[in-house]
Amino acid sequence: MRATLLYAADDVRVEDVADPKIQNPTDAVVRIVLSCICGSDLWPYKSLPPSDQPRRMGHEFLGVVEETGSEVRGFEPGDVVVAPFVWADNTCVYCREGLQTSCLNGGGWGVNGVDGGQGQAARVPYADGTLVKLPVGEDSELLPDLLTLSDILCTGYHAARTAGVEGGDSVAVIGDGAVGLAAVMSAKLLGAERIVLMGRHTQRTDLGRDFGATDVVAERGDEGIAKVRELTGGEGAHKVLECVGLKDALVQSFGVVRDGGTISRVGVPQSADVPFGVGDFMRNITLTGGVAPARAYIEELMPHILSGALRPGRVFDRTVALDDISDGYRAMNDREALKVLVRP
Amino acid sequence: MRATLLYAADDVRVEDVADPKIQNPTDAVVRIVLSCICGSDLWPYKSLPPSDQPRRMGHEFLGVVEETGSEVRGFEPGDVVVAPFVWADNTCVYCREGLQTSCLNGGGWGVNGVDGGQGQAARVPYADGTLVKLPVGEDSELLPDLLTLSDILCTGYHAARTAGVEGGDSVAVIGDGAVGLAAVMSAKLLGAERIVLMGRHTQRTDLGRDFGATDVVAERGDEGIAKVRELTGGEGAHKVLECVGLKDALVQSFGVVRDGGTISRVGVPQSADVPFGVGDFMRNITLTGGVAPARAYIEELMPHILSGALRPGRVFDRTVALDDISDGYRAMNDREALKVLVRP
Numbered sequence: 001m002r003a004t005l006l007y008a009a010d011d012v013r014v015e016d017v018a019d020p021k022i023q024n025p026t027d028a029v030v031r032i033v034l035s036c037i038c039g040s041d042l043w044p045y046k047s048l049p050p051s052d053q054p055r056r057m058g059h060e061f062l063g064v065v066e067e068t069g070s071e072v073r074g075f076e077p078g079d080v081v082v083a084p085f086v087w088a089d090n091t092c093v094y095c096r097e098g099l100q101t102s103c104l105n106g107g108g109w110g111v112n113g114v115d116g117g118q119g120q121a122a123r124v125p126y127a128d129g130t131l132v133k134l135p136v137g138e139d140s141e142l143l144p145d146l147l148t149l150s151d152i153l154c155t156g157y158h159a160a161r162t163a164g165v166e167g168g169d170s171v172a173v174i175g176d177g178a179v180g181l182a183a184v185m186s187a188k189l190l191g192a193e194r195i196v197l198m199g200r201h202t203q204r205t206d207l208g209r210d211f212g213a214t215d216v217v218a219e220r221g222d223e224g225i226a227k228v229r230e231l232t233g234g235e236g237a238h239k240v241l242e243c244v245g246l247k248d249a250l251v252q253s254f255g256v257v258r259d260g261g262t263i264s265r266v267g268v269p270q271s272a273d274v275p276f277g278v279g280d281f282m283r284n285i286t287l288t289g290g291v292a293p294a295r296a297y298i299e300e301l302m303p304h305i306l307s308g309a310l311r312p313g314r315v316f317d318r319t320v321a322l323d324d325i326s327d328g329y330r331a332m333n334d335r336e337a338l339k340v341l342v343r344p
Numbered sequence: 345m346r347a348t349l350l351y352a353a354d355d356v357r358v359e360d361v362a363d364p365k366i367q368n369p370t371d372a373v374v375r376i377v378l379s380c381i382c383g384s385d386l387w388p389y390k391s392l393p394p395s396d397q398p399r400r401m402g403h404e405f406l407g408v409v410e411e412t413g414s415e416v417r418g419f420e421p422g423d424v425v426v427a428p429f430v431w432a433d434n435t436c437v438y439c440r441e442g443l444q445t446s447c448l449n450g451g452g453w454g455v456n457g458v459d460g461g462q463g464q465a466a467r468v469p470y471a472d473g474t475l476v477k478l479p480v481g482e483d484s485e486l487l488p489d490l491l492t493l494s495d496i497l498c499t500g501y502h503a504a505r506t507a508g509v510e511g512g513d514s515v516a517v518i519g520d521g522a523v524g525l526a527a528v529m530s531a532k533l534l535g536a537e538r539i540v541l542m543g544r545h546t547q548r549t550d551l552g553r554d555f556g557a558t559d560v561v562a563e564r565g566d567e568g569i570a571k572v573r574e575l576t577g578g579e580g581a582h583k584v585l586e587c588v589g590l591k592d593a594l595v596q597s598f599g600v601v602r603d604g605g606t607i608s609r610v611g612v613p614q615s616a617d618v619p620f621g622v623g624d625f626m627r628n629i630t631l632t633g634g635v636a637p638a639r640a641y642i643e644e645l646m647p648h649i650l651s652g653a654l655r656p657g658r659v660f661d662r663t664v665a666l667d668d669i670s671d672g673y674r675a676m677n678d679r680e681a682l683k684v685l686v687r688p
Contacts, residue, residue, distance in 0.1 A: 093579070097604060101626065102603035102628070162628075259438055259446035260438065260441060268622070269621075269622050272619070272620065274618040276616065276620070278613050281612070281633075282445065282634065282635050284635065284637075287620070288631075289630075290624075290626065290627065290629065291626050293628075
């Protein structure tokens with residue numbers, strides 16, 4: 001089959017790789033119908049040192065079950081399924097608590113002999129634990145929306161949930177990327193009263209307004225902080241959803257959060273340097289979040305998509321064929337595209 | 345009156361200062377019956393540069409109301425009262441949420457013309473908001489226990505509450521100082537099943553066992569982390585209460601906390617350097633806590649002291665007269681004494 005390989009920064013190729021096969025009785029093989037490129041794929045795309053051992057790319061996909069191992073009980077060939085961006089047995093002590101990202105037997109896509117999501121098919125370990133059935137056909141118009149259950153919608157929702165967003169809250173969302181926009185949508189779903197989206201790209205922030213942002217602040221740094229404070233009666237936001245991962249975004253988060261408030265970060269941190277000073281301690285600021293256990297939220301969020309109440313698939317503003325995926329990477333990296341769908 | 349002044353590291357003096365007087369109609373003047381020395385007093389005691397403007401010391405006291413301003417409604421001369429370690433109006437938006445440490449009109453003891461707690465008397469700003477009446481006489485044997493409502497019991501409780509300690513939790517408490525021991529007691533009160541106290545001073549950890557610690561780990565660093573993990577089924581503790589404030593203690597906290605767990609720190613951080621790495625992000629660790637709004641917890645905790653269920657005053661293992669307070673500082677700094685009572 002064809003799959004996406006990253007050889008070095010700026011060197012994405014689609015090549016022939018081994019067809020996936022059942023290796024363990026708990027595996028399934030899924031023919032991929034729709035995949036996409038993630039903001040987090042851009043970090044290695046920007047920086048990976050050249051190597052003879054290219055990296056298999058992609059961790060967001062949905063598709064059709066082609067084959068199941070002898071111990072798979074919940075799926076059969078023909079089922080349309082979505083996979084979260086981490087596979088997991090969904091039975092261990094962490095999975096039972098909804099922390100599938102810490103599954104004792106789980107792991108990531110594209111590493112250790114597991115296929116990536118940007119290809120024509122994938123072997124899915126622990127299929128019963130990992131996959132979730134989608135009650136639609138593989139030609140459904142909802143597929144782009146449902147694909148966001150793989151990562152970005154659940155990641156934005158994780159930010160809002162771990163921040164404890166609740167009715168009446170003021171929420172600041174840092175970052176107008178796909179996850180930031182999903183965080184806006186999630187904050188609204190949880191009843192936030194005021195949702196301030198901090199971002200500079202008008203097309204994206206306009207979509208953020210559609211998703212529920214009550215205000216947009218384009219300014220950054222001290223000026224942006226002052227604006228958010230002005231919008232929140234001088235106090236700052238009860239909850240801040242940090243959807244970027246850069247230190248500046250975290251500094252901004254501490255600047256806009258209200259005393260006693262919570263910052264939840266879901267953008268993969270690009271530095272271990274956390275600017276959490278004594279002043280923030282005196283203000284009783286909480287820093288939470290982390291990599292999102294998407295699997296924990298899929299069943300909860302899917303009905304909102306099926307009913308049409310949530311349309312997170314609107315973040316996809318470009319579609320490429322698998323063989324043209326390098327153009328998709330380039331477009332996202334150049335900020336020409338917000339998020340790119342890939343059709344194998 | 346006599347009051348405690350810190351002129352420089354290792355230079356504590358008791359001198360005559362102006363008698364407190366009502367300055368604002370919301371003030372009260374309290375004759376101090378019992379005070380104490382705080383672990384946090386030791387930081388300036390170790391490090392304050394010499395100055396002609398000595399620092400007024402002390403922020404934990406109880407006593408008897410001597411005089412009230414014209415707008416004070418809740419107290420009258422003769423009332424026995426305890427003061428939390430931050431004064432506050434208890435009516436502003438933050439106070440109403442139980443975050444009196446962020447009171448819009450509040451402040452600390454010993455600064456900006458407000459008396460410290462280690463003296464014979466104190467003017468109490470916003471007396472109605474700040475003080476809490478104690479239903480005992482000034483000769484009560486419970487006074488040392490009740491004095492801990494001023495700071496350490498509420499601070500330990502804040503750690504446990506903000507960490508979200510609940511029935512069945514495993515809790516690690518870092519630090520066997522007075523706040524650590526209060527955190528042990530608080531974790532037990534909130535239903536923790538396993539309470540691992542990390543500390544090296546046998547007398548203190550023995551008291552910790554009396555307060556509810558199920559295990560004591562004397563080792564530090566990697567060895568200490570391994571022991572706690574062994575005691576918690578290899579997983580680590582659900583909640584970690586960091587009651588020291590040094591970076592090593594925070595590093596240890598990240599080491600012993602379970603995936604998805606929470607670290608609450610209440611020891612005043614002695615550095616802004618927070619070792620919150622990408623690995624901790626991938627494990628979904630939450631960092632919470634902060635300076636404790638003691639005022640928020642006094643009414644809730646007092647009944648446990650009055651009933652004899654909690655005896656936090658056992659942390660006091662030495663008593664000095666006010667004029668001998670420098671000996672108390674020395675004893676605490678040399679770890680001869682755990683916590684020192686001061687009788688004006």
